[in-house]
Amino acid sequence: MKRLLALTTLLATPAFAEGELKVYHWFEYIPDDLVQKFEAETGIKVTIDTYDSNEAMLASLKAGKLGQYDVAVPADFMVGIMAADGMLDSFTPEEMPNLGNIEPKWMDVPFDPGRKHSIPYQWGSTSFSVNRDVYQGDISSLATIFDPPPELSGKINVLDSQNEVLILGSLYLGIPQCTQDREQLKALNDMLLNAKKHWASFGSDIAKDVLVSGDAAAGMIYNGFSAKARAEGANVEYVYPKEGHVVWMDNVVLLKDAPNRENALKFMNFLLEPENAAAVTNYAAYTSGVMGVEPFLDDAIKNSPENNPPPGITPGVFAQACDQETQKLYDAIWTNLKK
Amino acid sequence: MAGPGPDRPPGDATYRDLVRPLLLPSWLVIGILMVLPVALMAVYSFLTKEFRGGVIWDFTLAAYDQFFLDRGLFGDDPPRIEWTYISIFWRSIWQAGLATLLCLLIGFPTAWFIATRPARTRGLWLFLITIPYWVNLLIRTVSLRFLLRDQGPLNGALQWLGLLDSPLSIINTNLAVQIGLFYSYLPFMVLPIYAAVERYNFALSEAAADLYANRWATLREVVLPVVKPGIVAGCILVFIPSLGAFLAPDLLGGAKTFMIGSLIDEQFRGSQGNWPFGAAAAMILMSLVLIVLLIYARSQGRAPR
Amino acid sequence: MKGVRHYPGFLPLTIVCLVVLYTPLIVVAVYSFNASTSITSWGGFSLRWYGEVFTGREATRFGQAAWNSITIALMAATTATVIATAAALAMVRGGPFRGRQASFALINLPLMVPEIVIAVATLIFFSTIGLKTGYLTILLAHITFCIPFAYLPIAARLEGIEGTYEQAARDLYATRAQAFRLILLPLMVPGIVSGWLLAFIISLDDFIITNFVKGAGMETLPTAIFGSVKQGIKPNIMAISTLMLLVSVLFVTAAYLINRRGRQTP
Numbered sequence: 027m028k029r030l031l032a033l034t035t036l037l038a039t040p041a042f043a044e045g046e047l048k049v050y051h052w053f054e055y056i057p058d059d060l061v062q063k064f065e066a067e068t069g070i071k072v073t074i075d076t077y078d079s080n081e082a083m084l085a086s087l088k089a090g091k092l093g094q095y096d097v098a099v100p101a102d103f104m105v106g107i108m109a110a111d112g113m114l115d116s117f118t119p120e121e122m123p124n125l126g127n128i129e130p131k132w133m134d135v136p137f138d139p140g141r142k143h144s145i146p147y148q149w150g151s152t153s154f155s156v157n158r159d160v161y162q163g164d165i166s167s168l169a170t171i172f173d174p175p176p177e178l179s180g181k182i183n184v185l186d187s188q189n190e191v192l193i194l195g196s197l198y199l200g201i202p203q204c205t206q207d208r209e210q211l212k213a214l215n216d217m218l219l220n221a222k223k224h225w226a227s228f229g230s231d232i233a234k235d236v237l238v239s240g241d242a243a244a245g246m247i248y249n250g251f252s253a254k255a256r257a258e259g260a261n262v263e264y265v266y267p268k269e270g271h272v273v274w275m276d277n278v279v280l281l282k283d284a285p286n287r288e289n290a291l292k293f294m295n296f297l298l299e300p301e302n303a304a305a306v307t308n309y310a311a312y313t314s315g316v317m318g319v320e321p322f323l324d325d326a327i328k329n330s331p332e333n334n335p336p337p338g339i340t341p342g343v344f345a346q347a348c349d350q351e352t353q354k355l356y357d358a359i360w361t362n363l364k365k
Numbered sequence: 366m367a368g369p370g371p372d373r374p375p376g377d378a379t380y381r382d383l384v385r386p387l388l389l390p391s392w393l394v395i396g397i398l399m400v401l402p403v404a405l406m407a408v409y410s411f412l413t414k415e416f417r418g419g420v421i422w423d424f425t426l427a428a429y430d431q432f433f434l435d436r437g438l439f440g441d442d443p444p445r446i447e448w449t450y451i452s453i454f455w456r457s458i459w460q461a462g463l464a465t466l467l468c469l470l471i472g473f474p475t476a477w478f479i480a481t482r483p484a485r486t487r488g489l490w491l492f493l494i495t496i497p498y499w500v501n502l503l504i505r506t507v508s509l510r511f512l513l514r515d516q517g518p519l520n521g522a523l524q525w526l527g528l529l530d531s532p533l534s535i536i537n538t539n540l541a542v543q544i545g546l547f548y549s550y551l552p553f554m555v556l557p558i559y560a561a562v563e564r565y566n567f568a569l570s571e572a573a574a575d576l577y578a579n580r581w582a583t584l585r586e587v588v589l590p591v592v593k594p595g596i597v598a599g600c601i602l603v604f605i606p607s608l609g610a611f612l613a614p615d616l617l618g619g620a621k622t623f624m625i626g627s628l629i630d631e632q633f634r635g636s637q638g639n640w641p642f643g644a645a646a647a648m649i650l651m652s653l654v655l656i657v658l659l660i661y662a663r664s665q666g667r668a669p670r
Numbered sequence: 671m672k673g674v675r676h677y678p679g680f681l682p683l684t685i686v687c688l689v690v691l692y693t694p695l696i697v698v699a700v701y702s703f704n705a706s707t708s709i710t711s712w713g714g715f716s717l718r719w720y721g722e723v724f725t726g727r728e729a730t731r732f733g734q735a736a737w738n739s740i741t742i743a744l745m746a747a748t749t750a751t752v753i754a755t756a757a758a759l760a761m762v763r764g765g766p767f768r769g770r771q772a773s774f775a776l777i778n779l780p781l782m783v784p785e786i787v788i789a790v791a792t793l794i795f796f797s798t799i800g801l802k803t804g805y806l807t808i809l810l811a812h813i814t815f816c817i818p819f820a821y822l823p824i825a826a827r828l829e830g831i832e833g834t835y836e837q838a839a840r841d842l843y844a845t846r847a848q849a850f851r852l853i854l855l856p857l858m859v860p861g862i863v864s865g866w867l868l869a870f871i872i873s874l875d876d877f878i879i880t881n882f883v884k885g886a887g888m889e890t891l892p893t894a895i896f897g898s899v900k901q902g903i904k905p906n907i908m909a910i911s912t913l914m915l916l917v918s919v920l921f922v923t924a925a926y927l928i929n930r931r932g933r934q935t936p
Contacts, residue, residue: 048886048887050886053896058728073886073887074887075884075886075887076893076896078896079634079635081417081418081634081635081636081638082634084417084418084638085418085633085634085638085790086793086882088418088419089790089793089794089797089882090793090794090796090797090798091793091797091803094803094885094886095886107417186615186620187636188635188636188637189636208438208439211438212438215438222621225621226537226619227537227619227620227621228619228620228621229615229616229619229620232616238711239514239516240516241514241515241536258707258711259711350416353416354440355438355439357636357637357639358438359438360636360637361449361623361637362438362449364620364621364622364623365449365452365453365622365623377762377763377765377833378763378764378765379763379833379836379846379849380759380760380763380764381763381764381765381767383759383760383764384760384764384765384767385760387756387757387759387760387764388756388757388760388761388773390752390753390756390757391753391754391756391757391773391776391777391817391821392773392776394753394813394814394817395776395777395779395780395814395817396776398792398810398811398813398814399779399780399783399788399814399815400776400779401795402788402791402792402794402795403779403783403787403788403791405791405794405795406783406787406790406791470683471683471686471687471690472687474677474679474680474683474684474687475680475683475684477677477680478680478681478683478684479684481675481676487860488863488925488926489922489926491863491864491867492867492918492922492925493688494687494691495867495868495870495871496915496918496919496922497691497692497694497695498871498874498875499871499874499915499917499918500695500698500911500914500915501875501877501891501892501895501896501911502875502877503877503892503895503896504698504895504907504908504911505695505698508694508695508697508698509694511694511697512693512694512697518697547690548690548691548694551687551690551691552867552868552871553819553868555687556823556864556865556867556868557822557823557826557864559860559864560823560824560826560827560860560861560864560865561826561827561829561830563827563860564827564830564831564857564860565830567674567675570674570675571674573674574673574674580674580677583674584677591830592830594825594826594829594830595823595826595827595830597826598822598823598825598826601778601781601822602781602818602819602822602868605781605782606781609784625784626784626785626786629784629786629787630786633786633787633789633790634786640790643786643787644787647783647784647787650782650784651782651783654781654782655775655782658774658775658778658782659771659774659775662771662774662775663771
């Protein structure tokens, strides 16, 4: 047994002169050429392991994988949660020469003031898209999803994600996030139960496909995903609703007990080069938080309506991490919605 | 056929003296790699949840309380029986049951058909049943979704044949879930039944025919009792995995309601991050299945085979 | 002879079974030749995705993943089948013994625990005892959950074999080992083959448990393709799947030929 064990470890970790880097990343979220470019520049062997949700990543790190990876890419609220749990290492500005490339508005973010643990990866928004072949009417309000016109009723896909559905629902009703007010929560609960009658399906991964195939005529979706649906030929319009929308940012974090801390810092610094940040944006169709990327962006990405909201829209909000007592109420509403 | 009591052929206990060594490998492997982790989960179900995943080592019944007692949205109503999770369980059991029945209806004739082929082609038939499973279940389920769409090939074909005027909505319904479960687990019904039917002595059917029993009476009275162990094994292998399945409910059923699998998954990999509750739901599911299996095993021990 | 074996309606139902099993695969195969990148629109015939499988950037990753998947499935299914066969002999031919019910429950335990719970619990267990996640941990986990899938068909088969055959052999002074090797084992083969096949496909298909117990950089086919498929199948995944089907057909053909040669020269 022991020998077998030794053998497999030997096979799994071939020696590299400059060492290695273990990245815990979302599925399909970094272009391969960029990884190869980093490997060629530094001689570091990069291994990428993937997850499909912030919570899945947190669960597997908590179950024992912390210490196996150098960096991960959690969303804003998850950075806050991981930092509070002591799962993140911090770095100094001297260790990250390109820190100055971060757009000023993304430097002092609430989930990581002053950027001690994380750097921006990509940011985007969540609201909804409508197939304009099916429905030509007014779609400026979140009512399109929560109290839809007859043309769209029964043809709506919503994200299978508690956070996004409940926050957009709250925005629609004009109630604050993480409220403990009974009347407001009851109203949210009742509104969602009514809205569900108009929904065809819950699905995050299928959000783009159902719009392209025509299975759904409208759907909650991320802006980059909607851009891809449009690129695949669906006549969909992404809406920045008048009630507001959700803004999110994925961040590269330095994990606690990173086995290759030096290389992790090199990788993060590498991602802050405008050219490299632009490569990710061209691939994922969201927006980077790095200055000076414009010359490197594809025109289609640079000018996409999904990434360039019209002036005067209601600004988006970040998801807040509620405290435990409040979160319980939101969990109950979600369970109630899907029971 | 072998019956209980003194008539029982002595061959049935041939390996009596080797019981321990023969069982030792499975005891060891499952004991270490399954019982210990599951015991850990059983302990977790009685611990306090750590906010957003993980546990705090304080003993509590909170997870079971949440499962069985309803204290209202704000937790201050007088406790009543909580129907939410019981109904999720009931719905999953019902879906899995229907899928098992569907598998049995198609799987038994298929297994019978294979078992009555010439001996040298039977292996090929078995492979033919399992080859599709070399393609990942996720891909097969997505293809199935494509087939069942309102504008998909199935509806197209039915309309072309003039059987339908307008597309039949299958996707995002319970029917789609059952089709998906049926499709996911069909070989798990066919193969065990095949293994039993292959052994069936057709002279018994001939004897029954000589006694003027018709085909179906023979099937019911003579064949089924003999191949019952295979049918039971097939039903177990389809029913239990179907209970915890969530690919078919999510991708084909539209994920509008929780099933046991997605409910538990949500506790570990979803935003609710409530490990003790997920563990408790798993323990309750396990106990239910275990009770049914043990009742079956006990009835097997007594009744004639 | 044919009379009692034949039931009207069984052939059509078998055909239904095969149609159901294979239609989604036809979709997969057809769309692997799609020039467009989307599953919902047909953009003409193309072999580009097959080219990409072998020469594309992810070629080595997918190749390694397919190799890991197949070797793990072969080893896990074989080990589980050996363990399950031994267990079935004890359970069915061991007579009544203390702990029989408990053993039955134990063997079927991996079937009863939802996958995600096994996944989290096993990962916590491995990291508690300090076993580094990787190929070995995947293999161990797979062997464990394959056991009931192998056990149930084998035990079902064994229950249908009367003891009289072995008894007759023993009466003719065969040792128990000889009776097992020459009489019982050949009779058990269909059950063993069925059990092995089920264990094999269940291992080949597993995503949730593997995803938790694998180490960084260690991929099996399901974990490697899951992400791409989750956001809508891309044709290169279709091409990989079609190639896997081809490999399986080659396997079967080889097994069939070897088997036939074995029969011709006994």
